[in-house]
Amino acid sequence: MTIKPDAKGMYAASSEVVAGAHVDATEYARRYQASVADPQAFWANEAQRIDWIKPFTKVKDTNFNTPDVSIKWFEDGTLNISANCIDRHMITRAQQTAIIWEPDDPNAPAQHITYTQLLEQTSRLANVLKAQGVKRGDRVVLYLPMIPEAAYAMLACARIGAIHSIVFAGFSPDALANRINDSDAKILITADFAPRGGKKTALKDNADKALLHCSDRVKCLVVKHTGDQISWVDGRDVDLRQEMAAAKPYCPYVEMGAEDPLFILYTSGSTGKPKGVVHSSGGYLVYAALTHQMTFDYHDGDIYWCTADVGWVTGHSYIIYGPLANGATTVMFEGVPTYPDAGRFWAVCEKHKVNQFYTAPTAIRSLMGLGSEWVEKYDLSSLKLLGTVGEPINPEAWNWYNTHVGKGRCPIVDTFWQTETGGHLITPLPGAMPTKPGSATLPFFGVKPVVLDASTAVVQEATEAEGVLCIADSWPGQMRTLWGDHDRFMEAYFSQYKGYYFTGDGCRRDGDGYYWITGRVDDVINVSGHRMGTAEVESALVAHEKVAEAAVVGYPHDIKGQGIYAYVTLMKGVEPSDALRKELEAFVRNEIGPIAKPDLLQWAPGLPKTRSGKIMRRILRKIAENDFAALGDTSTLADPSVVDELIANRMNKG
Ligand code: WT7
Numbered sequence: 001m002t003i004k005p006d007a008k009g010m011y012a013a014s015s016e017v018v019a020g021a022h023v024d025a026t027e028y029a030r031r032y033q034a035s036v037a038d039p040q041a042f043w044a045n046e047a048q049r050i051d052w053i054k055p056f057t058k059v060k061d062t063n064f065n066t067p068d069v070s071i072k073w074f075e076d077g078t079l080n081i082s083a084n085c086i087d088r089h090m091i092t093r094a095q096q097t098a099i100i101w102e103p104d105d106p107n108a109p110a111q112h113i114t115y116t117q118l119l120e121q122t123s124r125l126a127n128v129l130k131a132q133g134v135k136r137g138d139r140v141v142l143y144l145p146m147i148p149e150a151a152y153a154m155l156a157c158a159r160i161g162a163i164h165s166i167v168f169a170g171f172s173p174d175a176l177a178n179r180i181n182d183s184d185a186k187i188l189i190t191a192d193f194a195p196r197g198g199k200k201t202a203l204k205d206n207a208d209k210a211l212l213h214c215s216d217r218v219k220c221l222v223v224k225h226t227g228d229q230i231s232w233v234d235g236r237d238v239d240l241r242q243e244m245a246a247a248k249p250y251c252p253y254v255e256m257g258a259e260d261p262l263f264i265l266y267t268s269g270s271t272g273k274p275k276g277v278v279h280s281s282g283g284y285l286v287y288a289a290l291t292h293q294m295t296f297d298y299h300d301g302d303i304y305w306c307t308a309d310v311g312w313v314t315g316h317s318y319i320i321y322g323p324l325a326n327g328a329t330t331v332m333f334e335g336v337p338t339y340p341d342a343g344r345f346w347a348v349c350e351k352h353k354v355n356q357f358y359t360a361p362t363a364i365r366s367l368m369g370l371g372s373e374w375v376e377k378y379d380l381s382s383l384k385l386l387g388t389v390g391e392p393i394n395p396e397a398w399n400w401y402n403t404h405v406g407k408g409r410c411p412i413v414d415t416f417w418q419t420e421t422g423g424h425l426i427t428p429l430p431g432a433m434p435t436k437p438g439s440a441t442l443p444f445f446g447v448k449p450v451v452l453d454a455s456t457a458v459v460q461e462a463t464e465a466e467g468v469l470c471i472a473d474s475w476p477g478q479m480r481t482l483w484g485d486h487d488r489f490m491e492a493y494f495s496q497y498k499g500y501y502f503t504g505d506g507c508r509r510d511g512d513g514y515y516w517i518t519g520r521v522d523d524v525i526n527v528s529g530h531r532m533g534t535a536e537v538e539s540a541l542v543a544h545e546k547v548a549e550a551a552v553v554g555y556p557h558d559i560k561g562q563g564i565y566a567y568v569t570l571m572k573g574v575e576p577s578d579a580l581r582k583e584l585e586a587f588v589r590n591e592i593g594p595i596a597k598p599d600l601l602q603w604a605p606g607l608p609k610t611r612s613g614k615i616m617r618r619i620l621r622k623i624a625e626n627d628f629a630a631l632g633d634t635s636t637l638a639d640p641s642v643v644d645e646l647i648a649n650r651m652n653k654g
Contacts, residue, residue: 021431168311258282276483287477292322390529422477
């Protein structure tokens with residue numbers, strides 16, 4: 001049955017979807033109301049979905065007011081996350097596939113890893129970590145391809161109470177070294193190479209470079225994945241697969257407190273160096289599991305696929321922890337959407353009979369550009385639901401996804417959330433609310449969004465409103481602090497709008513109470529669904545000896561959502577050239593990683609500054625957006641003529 005929009009442009013789920021869904025409209029209204037009226041009772045009940053070793057007696061103890069921001073959920077309960085994701089399923093699901101691993105190479109065999117095998121491999125890896133001296137509370141950095149060992153390593157850390165910190169395999173040696181040092185990690189787990197799209201990233205080589213800047217005591221556990229030649233440092237490097245084969249196949253799990261950190265994940269902020277977002281154990285798992293089940297309407301036996309990488313929070317919550325806590329079968333894909341051709345996603349959906357498919361708008365846009373014939377070649381009748389995450393989805397991409405992939409019968413869930421939130425904040429539940437293309441619709445249980453006027457901080461009470469998006473009260477999946485810097489945590493999220501968690505996003509609420517995220521209002525940009533701080537790219541550029549000054553802003557990009565636009569002022573006497581442009585691009589790749597490479601780089605003899613020397617980014621943003629009419633008042637600039645110069649030379653491609 002094909003879903004058609006109603007007169008208001010809303011898409012209601014078919015009666016079959018509604019009938020089979022965990023939650024329908026009435027149930028959503030009832031449970032949402034209950035969750036905000038009495039969060040203690042609501043979450044005490046929801047927390048029973050996971051296994052506790054010692055039951056909690058306290059549910060919620062949270063305070064959003066600076067300088068005492070403190071967030072605790074289920075604080076006196078104890079549990080183990082690995083036991084919740086594996087051991088407790090052994091009674092009923094021992095032979096069920098937990099993870100389907102689909103390699104980059106379409107001709108290589110997929111692996112179907114049962115819960116029994118997951119327990120054994122996780123245990124073996126945990127025993128290797130223990131043998132390396134890893135103790136409860138120690139940090140372990142993972143820098144891995146999308147291979148089963150990434151899942152084993154996450155769960156092995158959780159099993160022994162170590163805190164993992166995953167660094168996306170696309171990050172540079174410098175970025176890796178900074179993250180190892182900031183978290184003072186003892187162990188780095190990496191692989192020889194990361195195959196993606198038929199190419200190989202030299203991960204071990206990057207790790208070697210990174211470790212030159214780290215303490216000598218950091219050990220490097222290496223998965224020999226492709227088997228290609230790598231260099232080896234005796235005494236420091238350990239062959240992980242070899243050690244796992246020799247280790248005991250069972251490792252007991254440790255009893256952890258609900259508030260013990262499960263992982264650190266670095267993400268970009270509006271200023272300075274990346275922030276080490278810290279997530280808890282109990283609250284995080286309750287929230288990841290509940291949102292996974294409700295948002296994707298996951299039912300026993302379904303095959304669920306989230307195309308993200310475990311290097312991002314989406315991979316943590318919705319490839320590993322949420323699905324496995326629910327005893328799901330979760331697909332882990334090593335490759336890219338366009339290798340060996342633009343039909344790969346759909347080939348994998350057909351091959352593994354995927355029921356729920358979750359990806360990013362940027363992937364949809366790029367595949368849409370390559371033509372719908374790639375989709376039509378495959379049997380997608382197993383699909384029941386589609387999801388998107390990471391950035392607003394434009395109506396063209398939504399329609400294409402709906403028509404060609406979902407064949408007009410799969411609800412689309414546009415899930416708004418952040419690294420900091422642990423799980424979905426604003427999202428449709430497929431059987432509960434009709435959707436509107438481009439809107440994340442309504443809040444999840446327990447989430448109280450508020451729209452504030454950006455400058456007056458006045459809460460907008462009317463249903464129709466526009467402003468910045470804050471959340472009025474805590475939910476269990478919320479981050480607890482920034483690693484080693486609670487002051488920065490309070491400053492970044494709780495100081496602008498007193499008593500509220502500030503998302504950093506702008507938003508609009510329409511007459512139906514639906515939320516439309518309008519994008520970041522801070523100096524964070526969203527490139528292909530990856531978050532990037534403009535300040536990080538700027539500091540990478542100015543680290544180059546020929547660069548005097550740099551200013552970086554986002555601009556609309558057809559495929560990536562936003563592209564990176566860099567204005568660069570060179571040192572006196574240095575002449576701009578195409579060769580230098582290439583050199584700077586390579587320099588940024590090297591400093592941060594390929595995802596930070598500027599899409600457009602303009603030579604700027606001068607930057608628009610106030611008389612006190614502050615760069616006026618608003619103006620640079622408008623120039624980058626080709627929106628010269630809206631420059632606003634430039635009279636306060638120290639030298640207004642630089643603006644004309646920048647406009648005259650605006651990069652005209654892209
Ligand atoms: C930022 C968070 C959460 C996993 C992926 C990104 C933007 C995220 C949506 C959406 C509009 C979205 C926001 C947010 N964003 N989802 N459905 N609609 N915008 O996590 O790297 O922490 O980035 O991504 O701007 O603040 P992240």
